[in-house]
Amino acid sequence: MLQQLAQPAPSQTPFVELRGSALLKEPLRVSGQYRRPDATTLVREVQQPYRETSRIAGGKVVISRDGKPPREFALSRVPELADLQRSFSALLSGDGAALRQHYDMLASGGRAQWVLALQPKEAALARRVREVNLHGRDGELRCIETRPAKGDVQRTLVGSAAEAAEGVKDAAALADLCHGKAQ
Template sequence: MDWVLQALARPAPSHTPFVELRDSPMLRQPLRLQGQYRRQADGSLVRQVDSPYRETTTLTAGDAVIERDGRAPRRIALAKVPELAAVQAGFGALLAGDRELLQRTYTVQVQGSRTSWTLQLVPRAPRLAAALERIDLHGRGAELRCVESHPAKGHAQRTLMAGAAAAAAGVEDPSVLATLCRDASAAQ
């Protein structure tokens, strides 16, 4: 695990593009979101959606602020939404290379090699585990290419990042995006 954490650690500020596919029984086809993740110098995490709508979610110590064009900003206490608190703790720990903080929030397993690896995060807190089964992070070398969130109920949500997001340009087929997520060689 230490070599993955060392590879993923990024000094703040940092940013990476993303492509996310959201599936729902209410949609005819999955919703494709594109934007950028940022880690600010103050440690806050920002998810900026640029398409198909504009929305910015900022996770800071204790709060999430959601801003969407044409609407008043919404502030939510992270204590009320354990999934967002776990995202902040987990990704903040990953980007800081903080093994202890990561292991306080998740049970961590690493599989693969330095050229193609998976870091599996299983929530420790029962309340979070009731909503989130696990998060699988797929990477190649020092690049985090995809985050797969597996809710306790429903379908996995995939967020392609960095090189995988670039490889997903123009790709709409969910099965191809899943392949790009899990198989780093598919984008070569």
């Protein structure tokens, strides 16, 4: 399955997230593009409702937001982010052995609809992230569902699921898209 998910660099895919918070009257819908300009760089470019670019490369993270000076910090300050970056790179390159170094993996479902559950092995990451579930259809990753140790599930729809989510603001409808219950 991992070889089917591989996306050699350069690559890009749209994403949609719905972020809940007790401080907000309704969840915040965030959308944009994930880009991988080369095999060692990951870029998250938020386009709506604000503009922000996060670039992970060369052992550091640079976050740029319109109207503000860029913030930069070393990945070594946030080891769990470094683990996620290595794991995401392994996923996109189809490297199951590298992914298994960082996660216990359990696949379920069939080709038409599948889930790959990833449980962190590293203690620092496991303290923050209980599980990451990758939902897909055929050879396409459609949703990344992150279950933190504390707090609400974070769903990121990617590819055709993000495109199908155009204009959708309802959390339940986005969860259905994530889980393959809607087109």
